[in-house]
Amino acid sequence: MTLHPDLDAALVAFAAAPERVIALDFDGVLAPIVPRPEDAAPLAATRAALERLAQDPTVHLGLVSGRAAGDPALLRAAPPSTAIIGSHGAEQGFVQEDGRLEVVPPVLGEEQQALLERLRERTAELTAAVPGSWVEEKPTAIVVHTRPVPDAAAAAALEQDTLAQLGSLTGVRAIAGKRVVELSVAHATKGDAVTLLRTGFPARTLPEGTPLLYGGDDVTDEDAFAALVPGDLGIKVGDGETRATFRVEDPAAVGQVLARLAELAGM
Ligand SMILES: [Mg+2]
Structure with missing residues (x-):
């Protein structure tokens, strides 16, 4: 090569x-x-x-x-x-x-911290229903990972639900990557x-x-x-x-x- x-x-x-x-x-x-x-x-x-x-x-x-x-x-x-x-x-x-x-x-403001907490709770609920998925917590974001999910349709549905329900919240920037959806409160x-x-x-x-x-x-x-x-x-x-x-x-x-x-x- x-x-x-x-x-x-x-x-x-x-x-x-x-x-x-x-x-x-x-x-x-x-x-x-x-x-x-x-x-x-x-x-x-x-x-x-x-x-x-x-x-x-x-x-x-x-x-x-x-x-x-x-x-x-x-x-x-x-x-x-x-x-x-x-x-x-x-x-x-x-x-x-x-x-x-x-x-x-x-440095996160109070509103950003409250938003991060809300994302933490809601992504825990969403991923609990999809075996193999998991949530990563970062200082400025919550990330839903679907790569290990054995059911590809379930993985795609979880990504879509996460984006639809949480990605459009005010103050949230959603970043869809390869088998990950990141919900960031930093911009x-x-x-x-x-x-x-x-x-x-x-x-x-x-x-x-x-x-x-x-x-x-x-x-x-x-x-x-x-x-x-x-x-x-x-x-x-x-x-x-x-x-x-x-x-x-x-x-x-x-x-x-x-x-x-x-x-x-x-x-
Ligand atoms: Mg890369």
């Missing part, structure tokens, strides 16, 4: 910039999708390439995920000095040199995450016009692709409509892209 010549040329141009931001979704991009989210891990070649890129002080790595920023799977994937933007942009963290994660806690998107990383989060100042590469596979990543500007590089992983300029097949191909970037960086 070799990279498409157009993509390789774009990577060469990207790598020539004095500093670069490389922002990547985790599930389906660095890590293959697995039935149990806690088992997800980056491919070995991908992890090795990230480690090499992290050695380059002119490369600024960021993980941008729907997962909570403190999710252990994200932390295991992130070399020191990687920014971790979780909950689709609502949570921000940074991996210290010693591997500890420093998270900026999201950040992965586009906000891209903007944040472009400004040099957490504490750096990047040269004007520093290009940003974003890789994502899901509908929520389209917000990130929409936030790209000329000179940036968007890579969609897998099938589906996208605003991204480039597309690769799967997480293994992402590993190749990152290995090529590490090579171009001389790492």
